[in-house]
Amino acid sequence: MTIGTSTGGLNILHEIIPRFHKLDSYVIFIIQHTTQEVEDPLIEQLDEKCHIRVKKAGHGMHIEPGNAYFLPADYHAGVEEQDGRVSIRLYEGTKVNFVRPSIDVFMESVAKLFRENAIGVLLTGMGRDGAQGMKAIKEAGGATIAQNEETAPIFRMPSSAIMLGCVDKVLPPQEIFTEIMDIINKRGGT
Amino acid sequence: MSKKVMIVDDDKSIVELVQIVLKRKGYEVYGAFGGEECIKSIGGINPDILIMDVMMPDMNGWEVLKKLKEDGILEHIKVIMLTVVKEPFEEYSDLSPYVLDYITKPCSNEDILEGVKRLSEL
Numbered sequence: 155m156t157i158g159t160s161t162g163g164l165n166i167l168h169e170i171i172p173r174f175h176k177l178d179s180y181v182i183f184i185i186q187h188t189t190q191e192v193e194d195p196l197i198e199q200l201d202e203k204c205h206i207r208v209k210k211a212g213h214g215m216h217i218e219p220g221n222a223y224f225l226p227a228d229y230h231a232g233v234e235e236q237d238g239r240v241s242i243r244l245y246e247g248t249k250v251n252f253v254r255p256s257i258d259v260f261m262e263s264v265a266k267l268f269r270e271n272a273i274g275v276l277l278t279g280m281g282r283d284g285a286q287g288m289k290a291i292k293e294a295g296g297a298t299i300a301q302n303e304e305t306a307p308i309f310r311m312p313s314s315a316i317m318l319g320c321v322d323k324v325l326p327p328q329e330i331f332t333e334i335m336d337i338i339n340k341r342g343g344t
Numbered sequence: 345m346s347k348k349v350m351i352v353d354d355d356k357s358i359v360e361l362v363q364i365v366l367k368r369k370g371y372e373v374y375g376a377f378g379g380e381e382c383i384k385s386i387g388g389i390n391p392d393i394l395i396m397d398v399m400m401p402d403m404n405g406w407e408v409l410k411k412l413k414e415d416g417i418l419e420h421i422k423v424i425m426l427t428v429v430k431e432p433f434e435e436y437s438d439l440s441p442y443v444l445d446y447i448t449k450p451c452s453n454e455d456i457l458e459g460v461k462r463l464s465e466l
Contacts, residue, residue, distance in 0.1 A: 161425070162446035164462070187441040191419055195466040196444075227441065252438035278446075281437035307446040310434065 155180055155272070155334065156264050158257030158287065160187040160279025162307030164196070166327050167277075168203060171222060173331040175205045180273075180338060182222035183233075183264065184208070185257050187279065190227045197224045213244040225255045232263030240267065251283035257311075261287025270295030273337055275330060276321075277301045279311035285318050292320035297337045299323045299330055347464040350374045350391035352382040352408065353426065354400040362395065365453045366460060379403035383411055391421060393463050395456070398427035406436040409443075418442050422463040426451070 159166060163186050171182065188196060194210070201208040204222065209215075211223040211231065217240040225231045229244040243263075250256035257276070261284065264272050274291035276284040278301055288298045298321050300312035305326040315321050323333055349371045351362045359375040366373045374389050376382040380402050386394075398405040405425060412418040424445040444466075445459040 161440045161443045164444050168462075188444065189419065189441050192422060192444065192466050199462075199465060249438070253441065280440045281434055283437075307448060 155275065156183040156185065156257070156261050156287075156291075157275040157277065158185040158261065158279075158284045158311075159277035160253070160281065160283065160308075160311060162278040163187075166301065166305075167200065169327040170275075170331050171200060171206075171208065172204045174222075177206055177220045177338075179219050181217050181219055182206070183211070183260065184222055184224045185231075185255055185260060186224070187253050187283075188227050193224070193227050200224070211242045211244070213242065215242045217241060225260065228254055230259045231255045232260060233267050234263075235267060251281055253281070253283055256287075257284035258287040258290075262290040265290035265294040265296060268294075268296070271341070272296030273334060274298045275300075275334070276312050276315050277327075278306040278308050280308050281310060282314040284311050285314035285320075288315040289318050289320040292322070297322055299325060299333055301330070302326050346370050346372045347393060347460075348372045348374065348389060348391040349393045349395065349460055349464075350376065350382070350386060350389055351395045352376045352379065352400075352405070353395075353397035354378050354402070355397070358397070361453070362456055365457060369457065369461075371460065371464075379405065379408040382408055383415075386412065386417060387415075393424065393460055394421050395424045395426055395460070398425055398429055406439060409439050410436065413439065413442070422466060424456075424459045424463065426456075 208222040232243045272291045274288045300321045303309045363373045396405040423443045428449045
């Protein structure tokens with residue numbers, strides 16, 4: 155699953171990610187628009203607070219179910235499969251929606267590879283990044299969840315996806331975790 | 345070593361209140377009563393954390409951040425935006441990676457303290 159957020163998202167990530175105690179067949183990709191200067195301590199802080207491991211994603215890194223991967227600043231990212239193993243691809247390139255990594259770019263890659271098994275979550279943030287990515291996940295048969303207006307410091311990113319008609323559920327952070335687990339359980343995973 | 349925090353707001357009472365609250369918790373706190381004053385003084389202060397009001401009469405908080413980015417100062421600062429406006433200024437989307445927290449006014453001293461504490465641990 156991919157959780158994308160921007161301005162104001164740090165607190166929300168701290169509210170959602172630590173709730174995951176165990177993930178056997180899923181991974182969490184986290185995109186928080188940030189800078190190289192703060193990403194390492196930010197990942198460490200999140201990792202210390204979580205039951206699952208939160209790792210910084212690296213180019214060519216193989217994905218291991220049960221972990222969370224924080225996508226690094228200043229690179230676009232995608233997922234690819236080779237010899238039955240999924241790995242992360244990082245690359246430079248022009249910013250999309252004024253940012254890099256772009257949630258749209260990564261979610262489109264996830265939709266293409268994971269199809270109906272993908273889950274997209276879009277939280278608070280400025281701009282419209284993530285809306286097209288959520289649409290790609292929805293069109294691939296995956297599930298999509300957006301943060302609700304009452305709890306989002308900046309509702310623009312979630313609302314952009316909602317306006318595209320590609321969001322299954324609009325929820326506060328405390329219910330997003332429950333919804334994700336429901337989706338996973340219904341699919342027969344853990 | 346205590347973390348340096350700079351609070352920028354055109355409302356003097358807010359600047360003074362935040363200074364008192366954070367100083368009590370051991371932070372080294374500096375205030376600026378507007379965007380231009382912030383731009384003039386920030387180089388000599390080099391804060392770890394910048395609390396920036398958005399709506400200010402001389403220039404809005406996003407414009408201040410844009411100038412600090414152009415001057416190469418923003419790279420090393422963690423920013424908390426403080427605003428009554430919930431909807432964003434979309435033209436400043438490229439500044440979003442620098443803004444790690446976004447607090448909507450009215451807010452409590454605890455909201456500010458919690459935000460500063462979290463960023464000071466990074």
